[in-house]
Amino acid sequence: MKLVIWRILSKAVSVRSGNTAAGEKHLYRRANSTVFIRNLWLSSKLCGKTQGSSKKKELTEKKLTRYFVDQRRVKLQAGSGGDGCCSFHSEPRKEWGGPDGGNGGNGGDIIIKVNKQIKSLSLISAAYRGENGESGRSKNCYGRNAAPKYIQVPVGTVVKEQGRTVADLAHHRQEYVAVHGGAGGKGNRFFLSNENRAPMTSTAGETGEGRVLQLELRTMAHAGLVGFPNAGKSSLLRAISNARPAVAAYPFTTLNPHVGVVKYRDHEQLAVADIPGIIRGAHLNRGLGLSFLRHIERCRFLLFVLDMSSPEPWDELRCLRFELDQYEAGLSQRPHAIVANKMDLRGTQEKLEELKSRAEQRIIPLSALTGNNTEELIIHLRELYDDHKEENTFNW
Ligand SMILES: Nc1nc2c(ncn2[C@@H]2O[C@H](COP(=O)(O)OP(=O)(O)OP(=O)(O)O)[C@@H](O)[C@H]2O)c(=O)[nH]1
Numbered sequence: 001m002k003l004v005i006w007r008i009l010s011k012a013v014s015v016r017s018g019n020t021a022a023g024e025k026h027l028y029r030r031a032n033s034t035v036f037i038r039n040l041w042l043s044s045k046l047c048g049k050t051q052g053s054s055k056k057k058e059l060t061e062k063k064l065t066r067y068f069v070d071q072r073r074v075k076l077q078a079g080s081g082g083d084g085c086c087s088f089h090s091e092p093r094k095e096w097g098g099p100d101g102g103n104g105g106n107g108g109d110i111i112i113k114v115n116k117q118i119k120s121l122s123l124i125s126a127a128y129r130g131e132n133g134e135s136g137r138s139k140n141c142y143g144r145n146a147a148p149k150y151i152q153v154p155v156g157t158v159v160k161e162q163g164r165t166v167a168d169l170a171h172h173r174q175e176y177v178a179v180h181g182g183a184g185g186k187g188n189r190f191f192l193s194n195e196n197r198a199p200m201t202s203t204a205g206e207t208g209e210g211r212v213l214q215l216e217l218r219t220m221a222h223a224g225l226v227g228f229p230n231a232g233k234s235s236l237l238r239a240i241s242n243a244r245p246a247v248a249a250y251p252f253t254t255l256n257p258h259v260g261v262v263k264y265r266d267h268e269q270l271a272v273a274d275i276p277g278i279i280r281g282a283h284l285n286r287g288l289g290l291s292f293l294r295h296i297e298r299c300r301f302l303l304f305v306l307d308m309s310s311p312e313p314w315d316e317l318r319c320l321r322f323e324l325d326q327y328e329a330g331l332s333q334r335p336h337a338i339v340a341n342k343m344d345l346r347g348t349q350e351k352l353e354e355l356k357s358r359a360e361q362r363i364i365p366l367s368a369l370t371g372n373n374t375e376e377l378i379i380h381l382r383e384l385y386d387d388h389k390e391e392n393t394f395n396w
């Protein structure tokens with residue numbers, strides 16, 4: 001390769017300069033450096049590839065932790081029990097030592113355990129397999145029982161099997177043994193007292209239980225931001241909490257719910273969820289449809305976010321309420337607040353007066369963009385929380 005490049009270059013330069021000897025010497029150096037540069041480029045490309053793959057992995061992990069997942073189907077297979085051993089004691093000058101095969105250990109259970117630090121089901125895998133128990137051995141050695149495997153889930157996870165609720169995990173550290181490991185087999189020593197089966201009988205370990213379960217988060221957040229696309233829900237979440245959802249001037253910027261935490265001076269924390277925009281006919285699964293109405297169902301309070309720059313914000317409110325009620329009767333009557341957003345824009349003040357007269361309830365005017373009057377919303381949110389504290393069974 002070096003030689004070919006050198007020949008091509010030397011031909012070109014010797015034609016151009018006429019000075020063949022000096023030109024060749026100079027060009028050989030150039031060809032050398034060309035190959036060096038090419039090698040450098042190749043190696044950097046290769047390095048780039050390995051860096052890229054690790055970067056990709058990092059990104060996938062980030063994605064997993066960033067995206068809020070509130071439903072998962074998991075296939076569980078508990079560990080099998082270890083086999084019992086069939087052996088006979090052997091010792092010099094002891095003709096009949098008798099059976100000494102130990103029992104196998106039990107297979108590992110799979111336990112679903114609540115951890116309040118986990119907020120979503122995004123890190124739950126599709127399948128889990130428990131550890132198998134150890135087999136028994138001679139000299140009456142018992143096999144070791146397998147350790148249980150824990151699946152960590154957030155507070156408020158409901159475990160379902162074929163649509164039927166089998167466990168409601170509402171407290172920190174609560175556990176549910178989802179599948180039991182198989183019992184260990186018996187060694188031939190076990191059957192010593194059983195004349196019919198001694199001395200050659202030993203049994204195999206049992207297969208562990210298998211189940212397919214559905215994990216669902218019952219409550220996603222204390223408050224859910226409900227509104228049309230572009231109403232400023234994500235901007236509002238950014239303004240009142242630590243969450244950083246994407247904000248852009250086109251509809252359906254938010255495709256997954258984001259949960260932010262609003263912190264108070266007395267260390268109370270309220271989770272607020274930014275839910276993707278709802279459009280007319282959402283209850284018929286239009287737009288992002290039913291899945292997001294399901295998220296709304298899992299919020300204790302609702303914050304209706306209205307875009308005051310739209311021609312008729314009160315019509316937006318009516319439509320939002322209609323969609324919620326179509327999905328689940330009475331959903332729009334859940335404790336809620338109405339937020340009139342984008343009040344920094346011109347012509348919104350008159351619409352606010354009209355909205356107040358039509359809605360006949362407290363409206364919180366604010367601007368998520370400038371952060372103006374967001375404190376009123378934060379205070380009102382706390383009032384809602386305190387008023388409905390007895391219903392707050394989950395420790396967020
Ligand atoms: N002037 C003004 N613009 C705002 C305000 N709040 C949001 N916006 C703008 O409105 C646009 C949409 O804001 P988003 O926060 O992405 O709206 P969204 O409701 O989350 O939209 P989706 O995720 O698509 O449902 C962005 O260009 C924001 O800058 C506000 O208070 N005043």
Ligand SMILES: [Mg+2]
Nearest residue numbers: 233234253254
């Ligand atoms: Mg958004």
